Amino acid sequence: xxxxxxxxxxxxxxxxxxxxxxxxxxxxxxxxxxxxxxxxxxxxxxxxxxxxxxxxxxxxxxxxxxxxxxxxxxxxxxxxxxxxxxxxxxxxxxxxxxxxxxxxxxxxxxxxxxxxxxxxxxxxxxxx
Amino acid sequence: xxxxxxxxxxxxxxxxxxxxxxxxxxxxxxxxxxxxxxxxxxxxxxxxxxxxxxxxxxxxxxxxxxxxxxxxxxxxxxxxxxxxxxxxxxxxxxxxxxxxxxxxxxxxxxxxxxxxxxxxxxxxxxxxxxxxxxxxxxxxxxxxxxxxxxxxxxxxxxxxxxxxxxxxxxxxxxxxxxxxxxxxxxxxxxxxxxxxxxxxxxxxxxxxxxxxxxxxxxxxxxxxxxxxxxxxxxxxxxxxxxxxxxxxxxxxxxxxxxxxxxxxxxxxxxxxxxxxxxxxxxxxxxxxxxxxxxxxxxxxxxxxxxxxxxxxxxxxxxxxxxxxxxxxxxxxxxxxxxxxxxxxxxxxxxxxxxxxxxxxxx
Numbered sequence: 043x044x045x046x047x048x049x050x051x052x053x054x055x056x057x058x059x060x061x062x063x064x065x066x067x068x069x070x071x072x073x074x075x076x077x078x079x080x081x082x083x084x085x086x087x088x089x090x091x092x093x094x095x096x097x098x099x100x101x102x103x104x105x106x107x108x109x110x111x112x113x114x115x116x117x118x119x120x121x122x123x124x125x126x127x128x129x130x131x132x133x134x135x136x137x138x139x140x141x142x143x144x145x146x147x148x149x150x151x152x153x154x155x156x157x158x159x160x161x162x163x164x165x166x167x168x169x170x
Numbered sequence: 171x172x173x174x175x176x177x178x179x180x181x182x183x184x185x186x187x188x189x190x191x192x193x194x195x196x197x198x199x200x201x202x203x204x205x206x207x208x209x210x211x212x213x214x215x216x217x218x219x220x221x222x223x224x225x226x227x228x229x230x231x232x233x234x235x236x237x238x239x240x241x242x243x244x245x246x247x248x249x250x251x252x253x254x255x256x257x258x259x260x261x262x263x264x265x266x267x268x269x270x271x272x273x274x275x276x277x278x279x280x281x282x283x284x285x286x287x288x289x290x291x292x293x294x295x296x297x298x299x300x301x302x303x304x305x306x307x308x309x310x311x312x313x314x315x316x317x318x319x320x321x322x323x324x325x326x327x328x329x330x331x332x333x334x335x336x337x338x339x340x341x342x343x344x345x346x347x348x349x350x351x352x353x354x355x356x357x358x359x360x361x362x363x364x365x366x367x368x369x370x371x372x373x374x375x376x377x378x379x380x381x382x383x384x385x386x387x388x389x390x391x392x393x394x395x396x397x398x399x400x401x402x403x404x405x406x407x408x409x410x411x412x413x414x415x416x417x418x419x420x421x422x423x424x425x426x427x428x429x430x431x432x433x434x435x436x437x438x439x440x441x442x443x444x445x446x447x448x449x450x451x452x453x454x455x456x457x458x459x460x461x462x463x464x465x466x467x468x469x470x471x472x473x474x475x476x477x478x479x480x481x482x483x484x485x486x487x488x489x490x491x492x493x494x495x496x497x498x499x500x501x502x503x504x505x506x507x508x509x510x511x512x513x514x515x516x517x518x519x520x521x522x523x524x525x526x527x528x529x530x531x532x
Contacts, residue, residue, distance in 0.1 A: 080391065081204045083483040084461050084490075102509070104461045106203050106483050107391055128459075 044074035044168060047139055051155065052164035053115040055097070058139065059158060062146070066121055067155075070143045071103065071112065071134065074168045079105040082134040087123040088145055094118065096154070101144055103134060116154045118147040175220035176313045176370040180377050184387045192285035194221040197389040207395050207485040209386035210359050211526045214319035216377070216385045217393055221284040224312050224367065225294065228277035229304035236271065236278060239297055241415060241433055243425035247273040253343040253356055256423055257415045258282075258293065259435030263442060264411035265418065266293055268403065270356060272345050279352075281314075283405050297434070313373035317385060318363030318396075320526065323355075326364055329383040330376065337364065358393065360400025360524050395482050398491065401453060401521025407464055408451060408479040408493050414442055417495060419451040419520060447498060449476065453520045453530060454492040454506065458513035462492035467507040468515075470500045478506060486523050493520070 046052075051059040056075035060068045076082065084104040094100045094114035101112035123145045127133060133142040149155070159167065172195040181188065186197030196218070199206060209215040227236060236244045242256035253272045257265045267286045272279045282290045294306055317326050327334050336348040337355075342362075345354030352367040368376060381387065394404070401419075403409050409418035416424075416439060424439065425431070456462055462481030469475055476496030484491040496504065496517070505512040518530040 080199060081202055084459070086460075104483070106395060106485070107198070109461065109463060 044072065044077055045139070046072065046074070046161045046165045046168075048161045050139070051158035051160065053113070053158060054167055055113050055115075057113060057115050059115050059155075061155065065152065066146050066148050067116070067118075068143050068146050069112075069115060070138055072164070073138050076135050076138045076142075079103065079108070079110060079134075081106050082131045085127045085131045085134065085144070087125070087128065088120045090120050090123060092120045094120070094147075103131075112144060114147065115158065116147070117150040119150075120145050121148050122146040173221070175218055176373045177218045177220060177315075177377055180374055180381075181218065181387070184381070186387070186389060189390070191390060192221070192287075194284060196221060197387070199389040199391045200387050203389065203391035203395065204485045206386055206388035206392035210319045210361055210388060210392065210396055211486055211523075212320065214317060214322040214325045214363075214385045215388040215392065216318070216322075216380055217316040217388050218313075218377075219316050219365070220313040220370075220373070222314055223282045223284055223287040223290065224309040224314070225280045225282065225291070226274070226277060226307045226309060227280055227304065228274075228307065231301040231304040232277040235298070235301045235304055236280075237431055238433055239294065240269075240271065241424045241435060241439075243431060243433075244271060244273070244278065246425070247271070247278075249273065249344075250275065251345045251354075253345060253354060255343075257409070257420055258290070259415070259433070259439075260293075260411060261434060261438065263414040263416075263435040263438030265405070265409040265413065265415055265420070266290065266411060268405055268409065268420070272354065286405060311370055312367045313370045314365060314367050315373065315377060315380070316357055316359075316363065316365045317380065318357045318359040318361045320362060322361070322363035322385070325380065325383050325385050326353075326366070329379045329385075358400070358402055359396040360402070360521060361396075361526070394480075395485060398480050398482055398493065399484050399486055399521065399523040401493070403451075403493075404480055413495070414439060414447075416442055416447045417449045417451065419493075449495050450498050450500070451479065451493055451495050451520075452500065453518040453522055454478070454481075454494050454504070454515040455487070455518055455522070455530070456490035456492070456506065456513060456515045460508040460511075460513050461490045462506050462508065462515070468494045468496055469505040469507065469512060470496055471505075473497050473499045473501075476500070476504075484522065486526070487528060491522050
């Protein structure tokens, strides 16, 4: 069974969202997502300062078998990207909630966070 | 409901992630596809290929029939057990399927792809007209395991010592029966190994013995990356009914001699050769970052455009490799359009890997 940490927020497209102390949010892909993808071998990250609408595709993750888009879960601006992931994409399989974060955003509208799924709702969605 | 092979329960026991493949419930991996791939390149791995279609072609007309049906010539099979790779073509010279044919007692055994089973059988039956002493018999009661890798044959013999009688001295592309089993030194990985046809009732116990003997179960995912590194075509990707073998790196499988052998598709291939073949199938090694995938556009400056037919990440070479159909005038470099970016790639002669090692130049 996939690991779904209780302290994170989620979206149906299998990204997780962590709210940081400074109000920015960190985004990665879930354990369920990395498990479905299989061995990850390539990651393409957005540019810092790029702005995205909610649900816009902004990054790419590729496993041996397929390419998959990563979506901005909420509208906002990219403030940091995890460059280390580019040279070590296998971290996505090994540590999806830790070392394998993808990017950090400053939200256009912090109130949007209320619309995200909690761990229970995301788990229910994965079990469907 | 999807069909299941006699090894279905074994796949679940080994945590196989099951997917639909041409109507069969088959394992895509058992955890890490890359680990499975590396097991085959460095030690021994095994694949359930029981979904493949085995047809026995028997009778005194079998040779004449297959000489008409296949682009390669079964007359090359001078010894019992010898195997031949061939395309089965339509009248336009397109590839209906690729297959392996073994010479057997009283005829031949043909192994075709599972995804093309129905149309293959229909074509084979339709072309029986004009032959009287011949029979086609499908053998669904036979399961098949491919055991591949540098230690594959040793591990099979260790697990089943009596197989030595059949396996010892077996040449590449040759097979031998042992009671109702059949051992062939063939495969789809670029490594040494065996493809073993086994009565369904025996197959689960043999698979289990191989697991205990240290042979890594491998899924369809690793099968695809291994065959691509080995430069072996996948039907439906690298060849199809609308592409001739001359444009699919299968020219070597066409037996032009004797000139009087009138195999199906010959006339179309001769016309194509006379007019000049437009495209060739080559290997690509990506020089920038990214992963090549089938259907991406290939741009050859000053020459024209082509298309990736199969692309992936190569676990052995640790970069992206592909097969692509490009204009014959293509030199040693090109660009591949990956999500709108043109990434440079080297054009190489296939295969990429044989017996665990990189073999292409450059």
